[in-house]
Amino acid sequence: MATCGNILSSEKAYDYNCTPCSQQERFVEAKRFCIECVEYFCSTCLAHHEKFGLTRGHTLVKCEEVSKINVPTPLSKCELHTDKEEDMVCGDHDVVCCRVCITKKHRSCQNIDYLPELARQFKDNGRRKELEDDLNDRIEELKSALKGSTARALKLKTRQTTHLKRLDIFQKSIVEYVAFLVNKTKNDIQNQFGPEICSIQEHLQKYNEQLSKLNNLSEVLSNENDEIFEYKKVLKCKHTLKEIQIGGNELDDSLASYNKFENEVMEAVVSSLNDGCLFGTVPILGSKQPIDVTSICFKEDKTSFLILLADFYNSKIRRFENGLNETESFNAKENIWGVCEVNKHEIAFTLPALKKVQFLSAENSQVLEKKFHTNIHCRGIACLNEKIYVTGGGMIGEEQGQLNVFDMKGKLLSKYEQDLDGYFFSTPRSIKVNAEGIFITDEQKGVVCLDLEGQRKWVSNNSKCKFSWGICFTSKGNLFVSGQLSNNIVIVSKDGEFLGELLNENDGLSAPKALSIDKRNNCILVSELKKPNLKMFYIGDCDI
Structure with missing residues (x-):
């Protein structure tokens, strides 16, 4: 059974059915095919086709010869002027339109052509091959651009992710590192100040004991009236005074240096920042x-x-x-x-x-x-x-x-x-x-x-x-x-x-x-x- 493009063919009863009759759900054997109308006609419809001046001169061929000839593609109707065919091309705007559109919208355009003629020339002079080559070249350019853009996107994403991750690492590392330094410095402070404080505490206890002893001797001397007993107490007092030694009141300036330990912590942090150890490197x-x-x-x-x-x-x-x-x-x-x-x-x-x-x-x-x-x-x-x-x-x-x-x-x-x-x-x-x-x-x-x-x-x-x-x-x-x-x-x-x-x-x-x-x-x-x-x-x- 023969078919041609969008031409209706039927399996009801005939190899070629009349197109107008088929549109009314009647299946009548077609006798001729009109190349301009791109339709099959039965004897009755063909008679009507021949009555009108617009269709009287159309080219009619036998139905079985349709497959042997180049049947033109039917032209589409204009969306704005539905009774007109889109048979014109504006080369300035690369659009297909009807003659009314040409008159109204493209009056000043220079490159106006008849669509069927232009299409035939396009096919005959090899411009189709040129267009296909241009399309293929542009496809390859786009593929290359796509790959390049993908690589650039990954590059930007890598930079962004690296910076954000390094900041997270830095935040965590700096907290941990400062905590380590603070604990270490606290131990250093304890080790340096602790012995001196203990020594001073021992001196304070000793001074209190000696002061108490001297106060007692002073009170005894002031209340003694007997000369012999008084002299004995004087000798005891002199002996006690020789035993008492006062010292250790000097403060070690190296221990009291202003901001010494704070500065050590800051210097350690700055040193770590400078060598980058807090920014995601593996030493x-x-x-x-x-x-x-x-x-x-x-x-x-x-x-x-x-x-x-x-x-x-x-x-x-x-x-x-x-x-x-x-x-x-x-x-x-x-x-x-x-x-x-x-x-x-x-x-x-x-x-x-x-x-x-x-x-x-x-x-x-x-x-x-x-x-x-x-x-x-x-x-x-x-x-x-x-x-x-x-x-x-x-x-x-x-x-x-x-x-x-x-x-x-x-x-x-x-x-x-x-x-x-x-x-x-x-x-x-x-x-x-x-x-x-x-x-x-x-x-x-x-x-x-x-x-x-x-x-x-x-x-x-x-x-x-x-x-x-x-x-x-x-x-x-x-x-x-x-x-x-x-x-x-x-x-x-x-x-x-x-x-x-x-x-x-x-x-x-x-x-x-x-x-x-x-x-x-x-x-x-x-x-x-x-x-x-x-x-x-x-x-x-x-x-x-």
Whole structure:
């Protein structure tokens, strides 16, 4: 059964039903189709169609030929002038309207055209393709703008959340710190004034006793009339006077110094404000060498979380538990570069100079589990599906930068160094791995992504991120990447598209290195070059 656009066809009795009759719920076989009216007509309706001058000259075709010809689209009626068709176009305003509207509203417009003719020209001269290209270009521009705006929104939200969170931390910290200082100072005051007060009390008691004794002697002397007895009492009085010593009335000015203790409290608070310890940083203490955290591993379970830091210069794995307080450290006695979680019970770290991967107990950082040699100057390390991924090489005097994959016993499974397009890496740094692929920061090439079979997927090397170092996943599998020389953290999509900047120098970043997400506190932990602390930036519910 044939159909054409909005043309009514029926399954009642005929292949082609008369349109006017069908509108009256009568089904009569159509004999002809009018191209201008875009309707089927039976013999009776066709006779009426031929009577009127307006329709007498219309083009009529056999019904079965409708599918073979280009039937024009029926024109819509004007909303303002319902008896008129919208057959005109005002190019100045890009609107379709009827001839009355043209006369009344668009009399001064220059670009007036007949709609069917203009539509035919548009299709014939390729302008449709131009418009489609323009639309596609604008769609891509909007997609790019959307991604950029999303990144900027996250940047602003991160700044806002970080400032608010740091103020909350400051308020709590300052109260706790001042309370600590006040209690400490109270103890100092007690310790300094207490002994002196006790000494004075002893003097007062002694003076009262001596005064009482002298008063008694004075009274006895004044009432004695016998010369012998009087002289004996005189001798006793002289002996008593020799025993009495008066002293200790001088006040220790150092103890009475005006505002001494209050000033000490104020100076301690000001000192803490200046070093930023009350604004959400995690101090790393007790090191003789400069602290340089090259890698951060965040490990959590249902009841606790653990942060492990690779302190390169001090050759230590530093351990921070629930309260972000350092609890213990493991001294490897050799420079440590990377650290990662292997499983619930183990972590692993790299020793570049020894070309070795060492395993460590996650429960007790003093217990060594096992080790294996890599034969490369190993740095970045990650673990997925019982495989250890290790980056290394690329520095002066070292092997070519590469990625090696080992099993849990240290057997080399794969080595990824280059493909037909050249070497993958110059100097590979940090590494993250998930089901989407292998993501590696590189000193010169930015971020390099390989699939799990070692095939190059993409390289993202944006000039806004210089000397890429740290890397971690966002909640949606995209990437945060630190630029050590550009002093910033940027966002790169899982497909390698540069989405924008998250943090920079205006947020207090200086030579950022290692990165990790603290999911419990919704914040990014960032180490900086040779800085004795971690900085915390609160990203809230990260939607990127």
